Amino acid sequence: MLLVPTVLLALAFGLVACGGDEGDEGGTAEGQTAAEKAASILGHEPAGLAKIIVDRGYLVVANDPNYAPQSSINKETGELEGFDVDVAKLVGEALGLEIRFENPKWDSVIPGLQAGAETGSKWNVSIGSMTVTPDRAKAVDFTDPYYYAQGQMLVRQGSPKITTIEELKGKTIGVGAQTTYQYFLDAVGGVNIRSYDTDLDAFPVLENGGLDGVMTADLTASEAISSGKPFELSGKPFYYEPLAFAIAKDQPDLLALLNYSIKWMRDNGKLTEASKKWYHGFDVTAEPASGVPSYDEVMAQLQS
Amino acid sequence: MMATEPRETGAADDVLVRVEGLHKSFGKLHVLKGVDFAVRRGEVVVVIGPSGSGKSTLLRCLNFLEEPQKGVITIGGVSVTCGGRGKAHKRAVRDVRLKCGMVFQEFNLFPHKSVTENVIEAPMLVKGLSKEAATERAFALLAKVGLSDRADYFPSQISGGQKQRVAIARALAMDPELMLFDEPTSALDPELIGEVLGVMKDLAQEGMTMIVVSHEMGFARDVADRVIFMDGGYFVEQGPPSEVFFHPREDRTRQFLRHILPEQEPEHAAELGITGEAEEGASEEEAQGEEAAEEAPAGGSPGA
Amino acid sequence: MKKLVLTILALVLVLGAMAPAASAAGKLPEVTQGSPYDGMAYEWGVTAVQVYYMPGSSPVDPLKCELYVNGERVTPLGDPVDSQLAQGASLQFNLPEDFQPPKGELEFRAVLVTKAGDEVSYDWTYTYGGQKRKPLIDFALMRDWFTFIAQGALVTIELTVLSILFATLLALLGALGRLSKSTSAREAWTKYRSWTYMVGWVGRMVPYGIATFYTSLFRGTPLLLQIIFIYLAIPGFNNYAYGAWGFKIPEPGPFASAAVALSLNYGAYLTEVWRAGIQAVPKGQTEAAWALGMTGMQTWRRITLPQAFKIVIPAIGNDFIALIKDTSLASTIALPELLQKARLVGGRTYDFLSPLLVAAAVYWALTIFFSFWQARLERRLERDTARG
Ligand SMILES: Nc1ncnc2c1ncn2[C@@H]1O[C@H](COP(=O)(O)OP(=O)(O)O)[C@@H](O)[C@H]1O
Ligand SMILES: [Mg+2]
Numbered sequence: 001m002l003l004v005p006t007v008l009l010a011l012a013f014g015l016v017a018c019g020g021d022e023g024d025e026g027g028t029a030e031g032q033t034a035a036e037k038a039a040s041i042l043g044h045e046p047a048g049l050a051k052i053i054v055d056r057g058y059l060v061v062a063n064d065p066n067y068a069p070q071s072s073i074n075k076e077t078g079e080l081e082g083f084d085v086d087v088a089k090l091v092g093e094a095l096g097l098e099i100r101f102e103n104p105k106w107d108s109v110i111p112g113l114q115a116g117a118e119t120g121s122k123w124n125v126s127i128g129s130m131t132v133t134p135d136r137a138k139a140v141d142f143t144d145p146y147y148y149a150q151g152q153m154l155v156r157q158g159s160p161k162i163t164t165i166e167e168l169k170g171k172t173i174g175v176g177a178q179t180t181y182q183y184f185l186d187a188v189g190g191v192n193i194r195s196y197d198t199d200l201d202a203f204p205v206l207e208n209g210g211l212d213g214v215m216t217a218d219l220t221a222s223e224a225i226s227s228g229k230p231f232e233l234s235g236k237p238f239y240y241e242p243l244a245f246a247i248a249k250d251q252p253d254l255l256a257l258l259n260y261s262i263k264w265m266r267d268n269g270k271l272t273e274a275s276k277k278w279y280h281g282f283d284v285t286a287e288p289a290s291g292v293p294s295y296d297e298v299m300a301q302l303q304s
Numbered sequence: 305m306m307a308t309e310p311r312e313t314g315a316a317d318d319v320l321v322r323v324e325g326l327h328k329s330f331g332k333l334h335v336l337k338g339v340d341f342a343v344r345r346g347e348v349v350v351v352i353g354p355s356g357s358g359k360s361t362l363l364r365c366l367n368f369l370e371e372p373q374k375g376v377i378t379i380g381g382v383s384v385t386c387g388g389r390g391k392a393h394k395r396a397v398r399d400v401r402l403k404c405g406m407v408f409q410e411f412n413l414f415p416h417k418s419v420t421e422n423v424i425e426a427p428m429l430v431k432g433l434s435k436e437a438a439t440e441r442a443f444a445l446l447a448k449v450g451l452s453d454r455a456d457y458f459p460s461q462i463s464g465g466q467k468q469r470v471a472i473a474r475a476l477a478m479d480p481e482l483m484l485f486d487e488p489t490s491a492l493d494p495e496l497i498g499e500v501l502g503v504m505k506d507l508a509q510e511g512m513t514m515i516v517v518s519h520e521m522g523f524a525r526d527v528a529d530r531v532i533f534m535d536g537g538y539f540v541e542q543g544p545p546s547e548v549f550f551h552p553r554e555d556r557t558r559q560f561l562r563h564i565l566p567e568q569e570p571e572h573a574a575e576l577g578i579t580g581e582a583e584e585g586a587s588e589e590e591a592q593g594e595e596a597a598e599e600a601p602a603g604g605s606p607g608a
Numbered sequence: 609m610k611k612l613v614l615t616i617l618a619l620v621l622v623l624g625a626m627a628p629a630a631s632a633a634g635k636l637p638e639v640t641q642g643s644p645y646d647g648m649a650y651e652w653g654v655t656a657v658q659v660y661y662m663p664g665s666s667p668v669d670p671l672k673c674e675l676y677v678n679g680e681r682v683t684p685l686g687d688p689v690d691s692q693l694a695q696g697a698s699l700q701f702n703l704p705e706d707f708q709p710p711k712g713e714l715e716f717r718a719v720l721v722t723k724a725g726d727e728v729s730y731d732w733t734y735t736y737g738g739q740k741r742k743p744l745i746d747f748a749l750m751r752d753w754f755t756f757i758a759q760g761a762l763v764t765i766e767l768t769v770l771s772i773l774f775a776t777l778l779a780l781l782g783a784l785g786r787l788s789k790s791t792s793a794r795e796a797w798t799k800y801r802s803w804t805y806m807v808g809w810v811g812r813m814v815p816y817g818i819a820t821f822y823t824s825l826f827r828g829t830p831l832l833l834q835i836i837f838i839y840l841a842i843p844g845f846n847n848y849a850y851g852a853w854g855f856k857i858p859e860p861g862p863f864a865s866a867a868v869a870l871s872l873n874y875g876a877y878l879t880e881v882w883r884a885g886i887q888a889v890p891k892g893q894t895e896a897a898w899a900l901g902m903t904g905m906q907t908w909r910r911i912t913l914p915q916a917f918k919i920v921i922p923a924i925g926n927d928f929i930a931l932i933k934d935t936s937l938a939s940t941i942a943l944p945e946l947l948q949k950a951r952l953v954g955g956r957t958y959d960f961l962s963p964l965l966v967a968a969a970v971y972w973a974l975t976i977f978f979s980f981w982q983a984r985l986e987r988r989l990e991r992d993t994a995r996g
Contacts, residue, residue, distance in 0.1 A: 064942075066955040068649060073952055075649070078756045103942045108840060115843030118850040121859045122843050150694045157655065157702050158686050200955040218693045222660075225700060226643040227958045228653010228742065232700055233691035240694055280660035281640025282695040292692070331798070369895050402901040412896035416914050416989075426900035429910060471896075478900055 033057075034096040041095075041260050042253055050253035052120035058098035060116075061088045062109045062123035066198040068223050069278040070129045083278040087146060088127040090270055091245075094261035105197065107178045110139050110246070117248035124247065125258065129217070131180040131241040131295060141249050143258045145242035147275060147285045150292060151181055152218040153234035154225075156206065162213050163236045165302075171212040174202030180241055180295055181215040187302040203229060219279055239298040240288045320345045320482055320513050321366070326375035326386070328358070328365055335361045336372065337537035343482070346511045350524040350545070353534035354560055359517040362534070363484045366515070367404040368397045379403045380481045402430070405475030409487040411467040413459040413474070419446065420455045423474045430478070438477070445473040449503050465496030469503055476507075483507065485516040521549065521568045533557045634665040637720050639730035640696065650957050651739055651748075654707065659699040659718045659730065666724035668699060675701045676717040677709055711738030746962040753953045753963060760949035761970045767863065767935045767945065768974075771870035772928055778875030783882035785819025788812055819879065826876035832937050834873055839865035839941040866938035874931055878924065885920035886912060918989045925982035929975045936971075946970055 424438035939948035950967035954960035
């Protein structure tokens with residue numbers, strides 16, 4: 001019912017706001033246009049969303065600058081920086097596309113991808129450390145994983161570690177809303193879950209004793225400790241998770257182009273380079289050694 | 305109907321205002337029950353009558369601030385049949401309004417405009433006069449009402465008498481052929497009444513046609529060509545002031561004057577034998593008065 | 609025989625020589641980075657030191673590991689914590705409460721000892737700013753990030769001004785609609801008893817109905833919902849429309865969504881303000897204007913509206929100030945306005961208090977600024993308070 005007036009005003013504003021949005025033709029160093037490049041990668045003319053994107057020459061990337069070191073803002077320039085940001089720029093390099101960033105809230109990333117499926121509006125791809133999960137795969141399509149992280153528990157210095165599923169029961173744990181950590185804790189059951197806009201919002205609460213722990217990515221957790229939060233990692237992670245780009249469903253050409261770009265940056269070492277730059281010299285782009293179950297395995301086990 | 309024409313003077317084109325069979329009701333309240341009258345050019349008519357008798361309504365009907373249900377109003381050659389709708393009707397109404405200037409009991413000056421601005425507003429907007437021309441004319445009119453030194457004041461900064469004089473100047477600025485005054489002095493402190501009446505007297509002497517609702521006996525006696533006594537939605541009695549005030553034919557007029565004369569004209573009241581006591585033949589003439597009232601619009605020609 | 613003995617001897621020698629080599633061939637942990645390091649995004653909080661390493665073949669024994677700062681051994685608070693990361697591991701030394709390193713260049717040395725008894729040491733330096741634990745209110749942080757946060761104020765102001773303009777326009781239309789109903793159906797019928805009049809009356813009810821519906825809907829649903837709805841519903845609508853009918857309407861980004869929602873919402877509130885304001889202009893004003901021959905439009909523009917404007921200014925001013933603050937709701941759709949920027953800084957620096965204080969101060973300054981102008985405007989219009 002809000003739609004009628006909304007549409008009218010949106011028209012007015014949209015015309016103003018979208019007026020300057022016509023991107024210049026994307027071109028590569030060799031003078032090849034993005035469309036030509038895509039055609040040569042795919043072996044045929046791109047179709048669907050891929051066509052819209054290569055024709056206009058830019059890719060809109062959803063990315064939340066609330067997660068150092070994946071993505072945050074630079075103090076001097078106010079620009080985005082981080083691992084995901086570098087990866088997105090590499091995608092642009094691989095495909096000859098200009099990269100534009102949007103910073104939606106985490107829980108609107110997937111709706112936005114779906115919303116732009118036909119028109120290419122909002123954002124076209126999430127390069128934001130999204131875990132591949134079967135549930136999400138129903139709503140979006142995932143590329144090949146570009147790196148791996150672990151679901152870690154963060155506790156106050158000196159407080160008891162939480163490393164087993166039994167120890168989780170009855171605890172009050174903070175998580176970012178709609179993260180795998182939330183899904184995992186939901187599946188565990190009996191956990192008092194507090195979900196926040198971002199994982200970071202949970203840190204002050206943990207610091208003040210309002211939470212028994214915060215579950216987040218291992219490197220996000222470690223970053224908080226480096227900054228002086230009186231936390232410690234809770235030792236053993238619960239699972240590792242493959243992280244991938246996500247796009248709207250049923251866009252095979254776009255998916256193929258993005259997978260090409262991931263392979264491209266793996267093969268030429270630029271992905272590893274970016275990883276070592278942001279993750280304390282680690283190469284997080286390779287699947288972890290055995291010993292920790294994957295997210296899918298843990299969930300399957302919990303649900304059985 | 306033509307017989308309503310008061311006094312014997314002049315041809316038809318000498319008549320500025322002609323009202324025929326005017327009916328006005330508010331819902332079930334029938335206020336004007338078929339009023340007929342005419343006003344000659346240059347004539348000054350004073351309307352008196354008890355509160356609620358429909359004097360204001362009559363004036364407001366003349367320039368269509370109230371839309372009468374029935375009747376024909378002709379002012380300065382523009383004829384409007386009441387109860388009409390549509391463009392032509394609206395235009396005729398505006399033409400009639402342009403022929404009338406109106407002065408209200410409550411002044412109704414525009415508080416957000418200075419004295420000069422009040423006067424030049426309508427000539428500029430309605431007549432398309434230039435600001436210079438309008439201002440020049442405004443200064444002349446303000447001088448005429450004795451307010452040259454208040455030109456730049458705001459309505460809130462001047463006295464009631466001054467406000468009413470500005471209101472008169474404002475109405476005159478539109479060069480009306482007819483001036484309507486609805487109790488112009490009723491809202492004024494007694495010491496301020498004189499200055500307004502003075503301006504009105506001057507106006508009358510210049511030959512302006514005026515219909516004045518007022519109970520200022522002195523003014524009526526000195527200036528009015530005709531006094532109309534209104535009651536119960538009819539003209540009960542009309543004639544020269546000396547007739548109506550001092551030799552009222554109708555008992556209802558007499559009763560009404562009994563409230564007014566002793567206060568304003570004590571010696572004449574005494575002359576008339578009106579002292580606030582009941583008088584002879586009251587009950588007898590009561591019934592007769594009712595009948596006379598019915599006839600008054602059609603037949604009343606007191607001056608003949 | 610001698611040959612055999614020599615061979616065995618040689619073998620023993622070689623094996624003996626190889627024995628330590630064999631134990632050394634078990635891979636040692638390899639340290640990749642020690643934290644704090646220069647170039648870190650934030651001041652070191654002096655609560656912990658972390659050593660990132662790739663584990664060797666024998667796991668690290670945290671209890672045996674040691675930390676030295678400027679050559680002096682630091683006794684950690686509790687046992688060092690060893691954690692497995694996605695690739696590699698981290699060893700965390702929690703620092704004692706009273707630990708206060710000197711300002712300047714610090715030399716760190718971590719010694720990692722494996723269960724097999726191997727030792728690996730790693731040295732690194734870090735230039736310490738001398739600030740132990742973040743102060744409660746971090747003025748340095750505020751200074752560093754002020755421009756970044758204040759840039760959000762521009763977005764906030766832009767959003768406020770645009771929204772109030774459109775809201776005022778909408779409100780005027782809405783108020784006209786709300787005022788277009790002069791009589792109830794029953795009154796109209798008893799007064800005129802004419803079917804043609806009643807048809808016209810119904811026609812005049814349409815703007816009234818629309819305006820009433822509009823104000824009711826937008827005052828009756830949360831502004832936050834409206835913002836999110838516009839941001840996410842139009843794309844959804846487009847998606848459908850594009851698939852089904854092959855067209856799309858321009859899609860509002862975060863800014864346009866917020867502006868549309870704020871305009872519509874405040875337009876609904878201001879509709880009632882204007883309606884009351886217009887009704888508060890004495891009837892005599894309109895009549896005086898009509899009597900002077902002004903048309904309805906002229907009367908409206910030159911007489912009614914300016915006077916109503918004066919009446920509604922305090923209320924509009926209040927709404928204006930409320931709107932400045934409500935623009936912060938746009939942070940939920942990630943519009944980089946004041947609050948969102950402050951939160952970003954909070955996320956980056958792990959300190960929410962200081963950036964939020966900066967944002968609060970800017971909001972406050974903005975509202976004071978606008979109140980000041982409102983007061984001036986009111987005073988300017990004060991000269992003609994009294995009725996003419
Ligand atoms: N707009 C109106 N609606 C309803 N009744 C009205 C309206 N204006 C005047 N009346 C009524 O009409 C009657 C005549 O009023 P009015 O012409 O103002 O009388 P007067 O000016 O002679 O005192 C009164 O009873 C008054 O209450
Ligand atoms: Mg009256």
